[in-house]
Structure formats: C-alpha cells, structure tokens
Amino acid sequence: MQIQLRAFVPDDTPGVVALWQACGLTRPWNDPYKDIERKLAEDPELFMVAQVGRQIVGSAMAGYDGHRGWVYYLAVAPDMQKKGIGRALTQHAEALLLARGCPKVQLMIRQDNARVKDFYLAQGYEPAQVMVLGKRLIADD
Numbered sequence: 001m002q003i004q005l006r007a008f009v010p011d012d013t014p015g016v017v018a019l020w021q022a023c024g025l026t027r028p029w030n031d032p033y034k035d036i037e038r039k040l041a042e043d044p045e046l047f048m049v050a051q052v053g054r055q056i057v058g059s060a061m062a063g064y065d066g067h068r069g070w071v072y073y074l075a076v077a078p079d080m081q082k083k084g085i086g087r088a089l090t091q092h093a094e095a096l097l098l099a100r101g102c103p104k105v106q107l108m109i110r111q112d113n114a115r116v117k118d119f120y121l122a123q124g125y126e127p128a129q130v131m132v133l134g135k136r137l138i139a140d141d
Contacts, residue, residue, distance in 0.1 A: 001052055008047040020032055046061065058080070062105075064102045071105060074089055
C-alpha cells in the first residue's frame with residue numbers, strides 16, 4: 001500500500017468532508033465546508049491529506065500562531081486505521097510546524113474518545129492541565 005501525503009487541493013473537499021463524517025468529526029454547529037474555506041484563506045499549506053490510489057484516506061489541519069501549533073481534523077478512514085496513516089499525518093504536521101519555528105504543538109480531543117487519547121499518548125503527547133473555553137463569533141447556520 002503506497003500512502004501519499006500531500007497538500008490539500010480544493011477538489012479534495014467532497015472526499016475530506018465524507019472522511020470527517022465517517023470518523024465522527026463533524027458537528028451540527030460546525031459547517032465542514034466553511035471550515036475548509038476558512039483554512040484555505042489562512043495557511044493552506046498546513047492542510048494535508050493522505051491518499052492511497054485516488055482515495056482520500058486521511059487528513060490533518062495544522063495552525064501556528066507564533067506561540068504554539070495546533071492540529072485539528074486529524075482523521076483516518078475507519079477501514080484504514082492501524083496502518084500508520086495517522087502517525088504519518090501527525091509527524092508530517094509536526095515537521096511542517098517545526099519548519100516554521102514552532103516550539104510546541106497541542107491538540108484537542110473529546111473527553112470520551114479514549115481510543116484517540118491512547119493513539120496520541122503513544123506518540124508522546126501528554127495531557128495538559130488546561131481548560132479549553134470557546135466562544136462562537138460566527139454561526140455556521
């Protein structure tokens with residue numbers, strides 16, 4: 001199986017949204033199409049996909065604010081998990097952030113997602129003693 005990691009291109013949108021839906025990453029209050037549009041307006045080179053043949057099998061979005069990096073929307077197709085794709089995407093995102101001088105990377109997972117928590121712990125991520133707060137500025141009706 002040949003896995004290709006590459007930058008997202010707009011033609012990937014339907015496949016990436018379907019991937020996010022299959023992985024349970026979408027929520028009614030977040031329009032995934034708008035999230036993609038917003039990412040393409042800000043550091044689009046930090047949005048990557050994993051591809052096998054012509055199929056999108058993984059994705060990751062990274063961001064860097066000058067203080068720390070973040071990884072979002074890391075997803076691997078359910079039938080392709082446990083094949084190293086998630087690890088490859090994580091390492092690629094970390095390398096892109098490091099190339100920008102990013103000293104630290106963080107990510108958020110849902111509290112009840114023990115499987116994903118174990119995945120990140122195995123890659124050296126540690127729980128941070130922080131509370132994440134949020135405020136919506138634009139509603140994605």
